[in-house]
Amino acid sequence: MGTYQDMLKNLEQKPDRKLNDHILLIDSMNLFIRGFCVLQSINPQGHHTGGLIGYLRSLGFLQREFDPTRIICIFDGNGSTINRKAINPEYKANRSGRRITNWSLFDDKEDEYASMTMQLGRLVEYLQCLPVGLLSIDMVEADDVIAFLALKFSQAGKKVTIISSDKDFLQIVDDNIQVYSPIIKKMYNPIAVKEHLQVTPSNYLILKALTGDNSDNLRGIKGLGTKTILKEFKEIGGEVTKDLQYIYDIAYKKMKDKKIFASIIYDWSRVEQNYLLMNLQQPRLSDEEVLTILEKVKISKYDLQGRTFTKMLEQDQIEGLNINIESWLDRFHPLSMYRK
Numbered sequence: 001m002g003t004y005q006d007m008l009k010n011l012e013q014k015p016d017r018k019l020n021d022h023i024l025l026i027d028s029m030n031l032f033i034r035g036f037c038v039l040q041s042i043n044p045q046g047h048h049t050g051g052l053i054g055y056l057r058s059l060g061f062l063q064r065e066f067d068p069t070r071i072i073c074i075f076d077g078n079g080s081t082i083n084r085k086a087i088n089p090e091y092k093a094n095r096s097g098r099r100i101t102n103w104s105l106f107d108d109k110e111d112e113y114a115s116m117t118m119q120l121g122r123l124v125e126y127l128q129c130l131p132v133g134l135l136s137i138d139m140v141e142a143d144d145v146i147a148f149l150a151l152k153f154s155q156a157g158k159k160v161t162i163i164s165s166d167k168d169f170l171q172i173v174d175d176n177i178q179v180y181s182p183i184i185k186k187m188y189n190p191i192a193v194k195e196h197l198q199v200t201p202s203n204y205l206i207l208k209a210l211t212g213d214n215s216d217n218l219r220g221i222k223g224l225g226t227k228t229i230l231k232e233f234k235e236i237g238g239e240v241t242k243d244l245q246y247i248y249d250i251a252y253k254k255m256k257d258k259k260i261f262a263s264i265i266y267d268w269s270r271v272e273q274n275y276l277l278m279n280l281q282q283p284r285l286s287d288e289e290v291l292t293i294l295e296k297v298k299i300s301k302y303d304l305q306g307r308t309f310t311k312m313l314e315q316d317q318i319e320g321l322n323i324n325i326e327s328w329l330d331r332f333h334p335l336s337m338y339r340k
Contacts, residue, residue: 017069019300019338020158024068025146027164028075031055031182032123034165036116037101043317048105051119053318056126058182063331066161066180069338072133072149072297075120080141083284084277091277094217122316129309131302131336137289143168145293147280150177161187168208172280173201198230202241202281209244209275210264218274221263228260244275304329304336 035054043049063071084091099109106112127134135145143166150160150169154176162169165183170193173179179188186192193201210229212220230237233250251264264271285293306329313321321328 017338019070019340020153020156021069021338022066022159022161023149023153024062024066024071025149025160025162026059026062026071026073027142027146027162027166027169028055028073029142030164030166031058032120033100034058034183036119040103040105041318042105045317047118048115049119049316049318051116052123052126052316053321055123056321059130059132060328060331062163062180062182063335067334068161069335070133071131071335072135073127074142074145074149075124075134075136076142077136077138077140079139082139084141087277088218088273090217092216094214122312126309126312129305129312130332131304132332133297133299133302135293135296137292140285140289143280144283144285147172148283148285148290148293149297151281151283168213168278168280170197171201171204171208171278198226199236200239200241203236205275205279205281206236206242206244206247208278209271210247212274213278216277218277219270220274221260221267221271223263224260232258232260244272247271300340301338302336304332 032051032055035058036051039050039054041049041053059071059073062068081092099106099112101112106115124134136142137145146162146164147169150162150172153160154174158176160177162177162179163182164179165181169179170188173188173190173193175190180186181188188196190201193199193204197204197207199207207226207229210221210224211226212218232254233242233247235242235246247264248268251261255261255265306326309329310325313325
């Protein structure tokens, strides 16, 4: 066992952490919806606060668990799905007409939506008091902003942790980018992705293009599942990154042998469209949007406004957060001290 002096010496030799040494990119609508659906919290005024309290509790847990040097909370921009719906009008069309909760607190879809809107607006005000970044670009989905930043930071050799239960992010996992799913509390690095999906992160996009995504209302090739894909297109399960041409060439060559190959060729435009819509390896951003994002992340430090945050909690009477709020806020103090 080392002496007390040795411990002090090691502490002194530890290099200073910089702002971008470990960035947490939070898929904020994904995290908010989870709390909104699960927590039936009501404040004394009779307002639902599940999304608000769920997000803030999770944020405190993530800060404590991962000890990042920077947190950026990314939200969908206004009209975020317009560009993808221009390619496929059915994109996410399955989400607009249904409620996301199944309990009786809300009278109807409109009542539920009004509560979500109110809580999201208040959440932004809370986050503005914390030493975290906020990012939302009109006409752009949060997924594209998150993927762009993750790849940008990774290219610079920085460690990135994406917080989301959306599996689409698994396609950009690499040695610097990992994805943490808050629902199942699992971290995905390249090895974990391969074990879970049986393909490398870089080949996951091809798998998704073929099978589709029910959550986004994107249909895949009928009758084609992961097991068949890995059997018939063996190199997808290997370490070499493949492209759609590899799939097309094999399917065209064997289309007379099995019906599934003919189905792929017949509906090839669907595969190409899915690939385009799901592609986070090349986020759908204009040059102007890229410049806007880069400008917004230039900030060298963030500030903690603990007094304002506490006053807001007292006003809202949010049960469960106003207890030990000082210790909760203390977790965020280090984030206000890191510099570039």
